[in-house]
Amino acid sequence: MIYCAQCGTQNKDENKFCSHCGARLAPPAGLICPMCSTPNPVDTVFCNNCGARVVPLIAGVDRPAAPPPIKGLSLPTKTAAPPTPAPREDSENWLANLRAATPTDNEAESETKWARDENADAEIASDSATTREDDPAWMRDLRRAASDAPADEANQRDDFDQPRETRARSDQETAQAESEADEPSWIKRLRESAQAPEPALDRDDRAIKMERAETRDDIVDQDALPDWLQAETPPEKITPEPELADARAQNIAPLRAEETSAPRAAEPETRAGEMPDWMRMAMPAEKKDEPRLEPIAPEEIPSWVARLKPTDAPPIISGESEAAGPLAGLRSLLPLANAIAQPHAPAKPAPTPNGKTGAQLFQAILAAPASTEITAPEMKRRAPAMQPILYLLIALAVIIPFFLPTNLASSGLRLSGTPAAEFYDAIQTLPANANILLAFDYDASVAGEMDLLARAVTRQLMQRRANIIAVSTLDTGPALAQRILEPAARENNYRYGANYLNAGYLAGNEAGLAQIASIGLPTNARDYLQNQLVRQIQIATNIKSPRDFALVVVLAGTDDALKLWLEQVQARANLRVAAATSAGVEPKARAYRDAKQIVGLVSGLIGAAQYEVLTGQPGQAVVRVNAQSAAQIVLVLAIVIGNFAWLISRVGKKI
Amino acid sequence: MKWLPTAVAIGVGLVTLADFFYRHPLLDTIGTAFREWTILLTAFALLLGLFNLLHVHFLRVARRNEPNPGYSLVLLATALAVTGIGFWFGLPSEPMTWIFSNLYLPLQGAFFALVAFFLASAAYRALRANSFATFLMLAAALIVLIGQIPLTSIATQAKDWILSVPSEAGVRGLLLGVALGTLATGVRLLVGIDRPYSE
Incomplete structure (x- = not known):
């Protein structure tokens, strides 16, 4: 059912306009089949209704089934439209923006290794913090809160100068806004209470908060990441002030307990009366089994992260800036997001065995010397041998009666x-x-x-x-x-x-x-x-x-x-x-x-x-009847003989 | 003004139809006038077809890349000669009668006579008893061919039966179908659904 945005009338799914007020109904989300206009889920490759392909096929590439959506990465999970060659102006625009954002050589050199590692950490953290689509909304919310990592930090590289806490808070607010429409009311109230204005922080509180930020990173980065990713963790961390070290040591353990298990354990007791029955039936088992939100296990790391594992190949070292061409003024590698977002030429199809054979044959033909004599095709036309004989017989049958003094045919004319x-x-x-x-x-x-x-x-x-x-x-x-x-x-x-x-x-x-x-x-x-x-x-x-x-x-x-x-x-x-x-x-x-x-x-x-x-x-009619009769006799005989010959040949083939 | 041709066609058609079914002095006069106009238009269409034929073949000769322009040249020359003779001697005249009797008639007759040879060849190759239906067709063709020969009365009677019963049944079906189609086309023209004059 589709509800009209104008009057709220309930309409059928196939309606395009409201049956009550005539307003155009919002099109259903997902992929619209180009053949039958049936809406399909985003990850659908073939239409559920008619079987037509809803995802464009790149020429020459046998696309497998749609890949699972990559969680935690701001890449489009929906297959892009058929790639078209990028207009020159568009390419220049995004390259100009990138060129303007590219630091100078001095600035690039001043970029420390920990900053680059920070980007990698942020991408991984955002991946782990992204909720799963099949989890309940409250679980996604809790997981997002537990991870407490900036989800979109990978796309906000220009915010490095902001404090880590500010970035984490803004990301969390963004994530909450996105899932606000789907979450139950009790979660909203829970969040409102958690987001209440904090009192002024003293030195211990600041130390605790700083440690909290580091702890969240530790939970995600140190526990969930594989060894090779842990090795990439920046060694430089924000060092707390010396006088706050003791307070940090004393409060670290309760803080972890408060961040993970305390809010989850209190919810069913305090909000049980406000929760729906299905939620109350579903929640205790999960909470009993998971008293503490575990960090993402290593098995859950997406395959694309595994592919990022560094190899023994030498790293690409930033070199000189491009002096000419469309990449003039740029250096190093282009950002991945820009490279993917920009339209690009379709992938060159891999040569097939038949294609290779054909290419080799074509090459051989081109390499062969040109033939000077063009021989006529030996298309021996199956000229019916009986045709000239039949023509001759009919001609004779028509001509001869004119010279014979006979009225054989005309004598049999019936009149009465x-x-x-x-x-x-x-x-x-x-x-x-x-x-x-x-x-x-x-x-x-x-x-x-x-x-x-x-x-x-x-x-x-x-x-x-x-x-x-x-x-x-x-x-x-x-x-x-x-x-x-x-x-x-x-x-x-x-x-x-x-x-x-x-x-x-x-x-x-x-x-x-x-x-x-x-x-x-x-x-x-x-x-x-x-x-x-x-x-x-x-x-x-x-x-x-x-x-x-x-x-x-x-x-x-x-x-x-x-x-x-x-x-x-x-x-x-x-x-x-x-x-x-x-x-x-x-x-x-x-x-x-x-x-x-x-x-x-x-x-x-x-x-x-x-x-x-x-x-x-x-008169002449009587004479010509003889000729016509003779020709008809010849024709009848030819038809009968032809059928006999055909039957004999057919029997001979069977034998 | 797109309605004007439609209105004229519907009006003329209705008046002519009424003249066909009812005897009335006014309808007879109008209907006769309409028919005379039609005769004039038909004669003009014949003349137009002649000019179109000459134009097409003249272009074939003028364009040097057309295949076999010699035939077109012969046609233009013949048309010019016959027209000139007709204008000079009048119609009918002895030269025109000679051209008609000694050129036109023999050529037309020769072309039509060739059909007999083609039909004989086609009958020899195509009339094969491949199936029951083709066997029936072959048998009917043989009976009619033999029945045309005035030798045996039995074959002639069999031919008459085939032409009078199964063949005539099919012919009547065809005529009824053509009549219904003509009726439907006439109604569509009279109500303005089909407007070939405005296309």
Whole structure:
């Protein structure tokens, strides 16, 4: 649950805004998953919800699990953002600050060894004084008070001139302020009583306090530190005044007891009534077992401290100041905190075995002499061996029937009950001088197939003495129509304008056909031959509405053309439509025929041959049916042989 | 003013739709005018397409780094020649009819005839009975091919059955799907959801 900072309303965890006042809710602490926005604990590497990585991965480095947070060091425990190259200005700023803080050569020489050791002691003391996260708040507080060491002294090197007591007190106050929100009330009162104004100190009290400071350092430094760290303890200590030595000797033992065990032992008795039950149940066992706060055991020293153990390597000796470059004016080693805090380039990934192999191969390629001849890749294309043979067979099957005086295929044409017969009957039943709208909606690519159909149909229409008005929704249609109409007109003594008319191109597709369905013929249409207004030509003067057309014959090379006529004209004006289509349109045209939207259907070369036979004038269609049938036989044989060969090869592979 | 094209499109569409369903003198007049405008726009679009085609190929010739500029050069020269002949002799005329009958038609027919060879090769390589479904497809293809040959009535009847029952069922499904899609597109245009004219 998230409580609104504005009104205190309790909201759900997933809410971003308060459900009561609409204020933006504070985002949850921790790492926000970039994939699902789920908050995760700080030390999480992979999201608890979706498993996505919440800690950026440095390129080339396989990062292990997140390391445990380093206690007692002011280093960031959270993995830093992906390192980016530091801007020049930023680097110069922090270097300038560091340069300004760098003492001169004389000042550096005057820095004594005990001062440097003091820094090391302070860092270790701050480490030990830092409370553990898993300990109760009261224990952390007590441990911090017992250690009584400056927690952040490592980051406050400029405070060396302050008295040790002042520094210790300020650090303790800082630590208390940080944990003030989490500690129980009884601890607050306990601290307030401990921080009450002290009375004026006499000489003995000052000696005791000085000894207390030294004792705290001894507790931490001498007892908890390993031998190698104890060896680094500064030999120079603040020497008390001679007259205070006796008082120190007399009060040292009670003082230690007072600092460690006395406050802890008194708490459960004096504040037991104010403590919660769980705390009362938990505290006695711990206090009985630990009557005195033990200093940090050597086993608890973090690993990073162990790594600081001095080795036999020669120490780095401060030398001359840098004269040029970005480090000009600086000497010795850079502070660790600054080096870590500043963004820096990502670590260079360690070469992998594959990378090494690739690099060696690349080096070998570069070292090899360049080849002068570039050989063509030997990509033998698997050319199907049957393809040219198949092409040759089909070509022969198409050509040879034209030279053979046989009607083998055409003799088997079925006529009765076919769609072609229905088409033929639809024209045969037309009254004399009926107005027929003949649509030439095919282009030149299918003209070899469709011209045969168009000729047969036109011939029959003219035999029935129908008035033919030809249109086309394709720009090449009028020219194709003229090639069909003109010879047929000569054969049947048809006169242009009086018995037939080429009304030309009908633009607009659906809109043009809608005009026909609406007013019969477009008012502004001009014919193909004479470029006159169609409405003014003799044959068209009888057309006042689409109802004046007894039949619409659509010669469709594509199914879209047929569909346009059926949708825009047949359905709208309820006209009778007969379709002569290419063989590829037949499967779709059958659906309209079975739905009685078209009164007759004749398709492809077979349909043209049937129609020629029906009209009693066998022509080119009958001849071409033989060629088409021969080609189809070749194709069927090729498919069957190919499947057999494939099956045999498959069986052979299995064997 | 972004609403103006949408308003015009919706208004024209509704009037045309009303003219399709109702017979009214005023609606017929307005609908006829709209259709004539559409025809004019379609003719203009055809002319625009011609100029665009010429422009593209002219650029291909002008830029010397384009591959195979010779084809574009042939196209430009042919278009220029046919257009010039058409303007000079008129349409239709004997030269134009000769060009149409002796150049255009044979070339178109030859290109389409090549499809027969490609289809034959593809059928030979692709029609394999790998599975039950491909076996069905192979059997249907063979039956239709054999049924087209006017030799045996049994094969012809089997072909008619395949085209009338399973094939027609699929075709009707396709047509119904296309009709529904067209209806949905029309409604979206009429209510202004789709505005291709403003893109």
